[in-house]
Amino acid sequence: MSISVPATFVTGLVEAEGEAQRPWLDALPALAERYLRRWRLTLDDGAPMHGMGALVLPVRTASGDAAVLKVTWPHVEAEHEGLALRLWQGRNVVRVLDADDANFVLLLERLDHTRVLDDAPLDEAVHVCAEFLRTLAIPAPAEIRPLAAVAKRWVTELPEQSKGIVPDHVVAEAVAACERFGPLARPLLTNEDLHYENVLGRDGTWVMIDPKPIAGDPEFGVLPLLWNRFGEDDVMARYATIVREAGLDAERARGWALARAVDNWIYPELTPACRAVGLALAG
Known part of the structure; x- marks a missing residue:
């Protein structure tokens, strides 16, 4: 389950937030692999996706359902993303399947990103x-x-x-x-x-x-x-x-x-x- 972090994600985060983010970026593949194992996920077809602050991996759950594993760069604005999504209970928002809020890691339903x-x-x-x-x-x-x-x-x-x-x-x-x-x-x-x-x-x-x-x-x-x-x-x-x-x-x-x-x-x-x-x- 080798994770390849897109170079565009690395470059964009460093340009926006500085070289201090390098240690987190270096540890990102191992962090993602840990949650693949913990939540019994397998990488699915499709390239990793990202915005400025999070890596999103297409995965399948143990039951075969399509999902995404989202690993977010830790920052204050994203600290309670998982909590907020759970409070909204999937009504007009993406559903949370599992979460480790302390490490900014979410397992989410897979939507139509096209x-x-x-x-x-x-x-x-x-x-x-x-x-x-x-x-x-x-x-x-x-x-x-x-x-x-x-x-x-x-x-x-x-x-x-x-x-x-x-x-x-x-x-x-x-x-x-x-x-x-x-x-x-x-x-x-x-x-x-x-x-x-x-x-x-x-x-x-x-x-x-x-x-x-x-x-x-x-x-x-x-x-x-x-x-x-x-x-x-x-x-x-x-x-x-x-x-x-x-x-x-x-x-x-x-x-x-x-x-x-x-x-x-x-x-x-x-x-x-x-x-x-x-x-x-x-x-």
Whole structure:
């Protein structure tokens, strides 16, 4: 059961997170093989898949069912992925077959990775994700990292990291939103990384994968739905559609979208969308 880690995964993670990730990458084949043995899995046909932070191996269970073994690079945003998925119980999300949360290893049902919401018409994709924002907002357990703590940190971080990059009035509005809505954030399970590439097909339906759970307002999940597929439409019209169809609070949605726009403005690939949204919402 020899595991070959794609060079593109290694390069991408090191470029994004630095050379400090090399030891984990070096140990990754042995870690994956350990769980193949523990859960009595066999590698199936098909090449290993990956995003930026996880290796995904097509496998078969001992009973012959198709599944995937997902081994994630340990980081705080993914710490409670397995817990969140189990709480959602497979309703519009990928099902968990087994898990070792401490080592960021999940055994998941295998979805149709050739059917991606990112390829669907934008109107359909927006509607599906707005529905996810609405229906997946359930009470979050105490273990999930709180949005209130993120907002408190951003009050000082956003002005420091944005100096000379983001207009001062936009930063001021974002900080004010953190100060206003952070202490009032509701303890609801929210995916802060919901976007169209992380929704795959299952028997004619759409299913969310790879959540980054946070305990807070579902309005915090809006901005990735705007910077993904940016340029295909009037982004502020899309923003209004998401807020309306997801049944979101307009003021919270505005505040959190502003805060996240400022936080992500510094990344070149996100700058155009964050600038457009930030300037429009700040007025």
